[in-house]
């Protein structure tokens with residue numbers, strides 16, 4: 686039996702006259718790795734931002750484990766959803782261990798500022814947190830670099846550290862936004878293994894990625910967004926074989942598509958103004 690972890694119902698996000706995400710229904714079940722793909726400007730990051738409370742959807746609801754989420758990022762994290770971003774957002778001048786400890790602030794009594802300023806309350810809670818943070822660093826293979834400043838890590842390790850920091854909030858669902866962007870094939874392969882290992886720990890994963898080989902190797906299910914709409918959803922085989930997906934990536938019109946996939950006309954001419962949706 687499949688148990689939904691995340692359920693987005695009829696989610697629409699408009700920016701003025703531009704509909705970036707249109708009436709998207711989307712589910713991630715327990716134990717699944719789900720991919721979200723689509724051409725540049727398709728609305729993937731905007732949809733992620735709607736899921737994680739960075740944006741308040743114009744319409745629709747997002748539920749986690751059956752409860753509608755408040756559209757506030759820290760409450761979404763607290764509920765059990767963690768994410769990484771397209772661009773690395775580590776604290777560059779903090780150590781590897783400190784970065785992971787900051788990620789734990791939603792799971793400790795102490796707040797983010799206490800963690801950042803290392804006040805007395807933080808120090809008390811620090812020991813238990815430090816043990817858990819070290820477990821996570823061991824899990825991602827960076828325990829030996831615990832005292833290195835994060836800015837001195839090679840790029841691939843910085844991306845891993847971001848994942849460890851996200852895991853530090855003890856999520857039930859992890860959202861990864863282009864985790865292999867800028868990686869060499871070896872690092873990409875290692876990331877694939879890491880995502881499988883995360884799933885094996887009982888954490889569902891939703892991943893946006895442009896690297897199709899990575900997505901099709903990794904995901905149990907893949908959804909394709911095109912011009913803000915969910916065009917196709919299915920197993921890797923089903924999605925790869927769908928002519929509409931190929932056409933969407935090649936920028937061809939959706940001739941011969943079914944009636945339920947009309948092009949989103951408002952979005953057609955406005956895919957270059959990216960705004961803040963990172």
Ligand SMILES: Nc1ncnc2c1ncn2[C@@H]1O[C@H](COP(=O)(O)OP(=O)(O)OP(=O)(O)O)[C@@H](O)[C@H]1O
Nearest residue numbers: 700705725726727728729730731956958960961962
């Ligand atoms: N804050 C914003 N204000 C106005 N328009 C926005 C904003 N954020 C995104 N958009 C627009 O919404 C559309 C979808 O953008 P989004 O970044 O979600 O696409 P994407 O699929 O993640 O693209 P990419 O693969 O290039 O990251 C684009 O037309 C973009 O210009």
